[in-house]
Amino acid sequence: MMKVSGLDAFYGSSHVLFDVSLEIGDGESVALLGRNGAGKSTTLKSIMGLVGSTSGTVEWRGSGIRGLRPSVIARRGVAYVPEDRRIFPDLTVEQNLRMGRSANPKGALAVEEVLEMLPLLAPLVDRPGGVLSGGEQQALAIGRALIGRPALVLLDEPSEGLAPLIVESLGQVINDLRTQQGISMLLCEQNRDFALALTDRAYVLDGGRIVYSGTTAEIRAQSGDIDRLLGV
Numbered sequence: 128m129m130k131v132s133g134l135d136a137f138y139g140s141s142h143v144l145f146d147v148s149l150e151i152g153d154g155e156s157v158a159l160l161g162r163n164g165a166g167k168s169t170t171l172k173s174i175m176g177l178v179g180s181t182s183g184t185v186e187w188r189g190s191g192i193r194g195l196r197p198s199v200i201a202r203r204g205v206a207y208v209p210e211d212r213r214i215f216p217d218l219t220v221e222q223n224l225r226m227g228r229s230a231n232p233k234g235a236l237a238v239e240e241v242l243e244m245l246p247l248l249a250p251l252v253d254r255p256g257g258v259l260s261g262g263e264q265q266a267l268a269i270g271r272a273l274i275g276r277p278a279l280v281l282l283d284e285p286s287e288g289l290a291p292l293i294v295e296s297l298g299q300v301i302n303d304l305r306t307q308q309g310i311s312m313l314l315c316e317q318n319r320d321f322a323l324a325l326t327d328r329a330y331v332l333d334g335g336r337i338v339y340s341g342t343t344a345e346i347r348a349q350s351g352d353i354d355r356l357l358g359v
């Protein structure tokens with residue numbers, strides 16, 4: 128479904144990603160693990176067309192998308208949930224959700240359909256986004272991606288900054304998407320256990336390079352080495 132080959136990325140003269148290759152199959156959920164600054168966000172942003180200077184190949188359903196505008200990539204069915212969530216604080220939850228319809232103006236879901244997928248948002252629809260808790264904002268950011276009916280969601284560190292109990296319920300939300308909706312996912316995380324519980328396979332990034340890849344079971348079996356790469 129998505130095949131990234133030999134991807135390099137640069138911020139000005141700073142070379143940040145080196146020869147990154149990864150694949151995500153139809154309906155597959157894949158983790159991208161790595162410590163702070165390993166290049167996880169840059170990988171997602173490069174796939175989404177948000178990094179100005181990249182080289183290599185990003186294939187989506189058989190055609191090259193590297194270099195296309197983010198809005199074009201979104202319309203082809205790839206959604207991106209940024210690390211900072213980018214909730215509009217003065218818009219209500221419902222209005223925030225509607226903003227995501229631009230990714231798929233003709234085929235977007237109704238707000239009610241998103242609320243069925245993310246029931247924790249249902250009682251909050253009229254609240255301004257800015258007053259939601261961190262976990263609720265994360266669910267809203269995911270909902271805003273889902274309303275455009277994507278086939279692949281790129282999720283950047285959804286557990287970051289959330290209390291352990293909230294992380295657990297967020298995990299259930301993400302797991303439901305995976306098991307009930309069949310949406311493919313690339314999940315960036317520093318939180319190894321959270322990510323491995325929600326994915327089939329994982330890649331480990333270090334210093335902008337993929338240094339390890341395997342099934343979640345294989346990664347668990349190597350947990351000592353992986354923890355060293357994650358800096359824990």
Ligand SMILES: Nc1ncnc2c1ncn2[C@@H]1O[C@H](COP(=O)(O)OP(=O)(O)OP(=O)(O)O)[C@@H](O)[C@H]1O
Binds near residue numbers: 138141143163165166
């Ligand atoms: N806009 C930018 N301009 C210059 N350098 C950047 C920019 N964004 C990220 N970097 C650098 O690129 C490298 C990779 O950063 P990236 O954000 O992709 O890592 P990450 O694995 O997502 O880490 P984090 O969890 O801290 O976001 C880091 O060295 C970072 O300082």
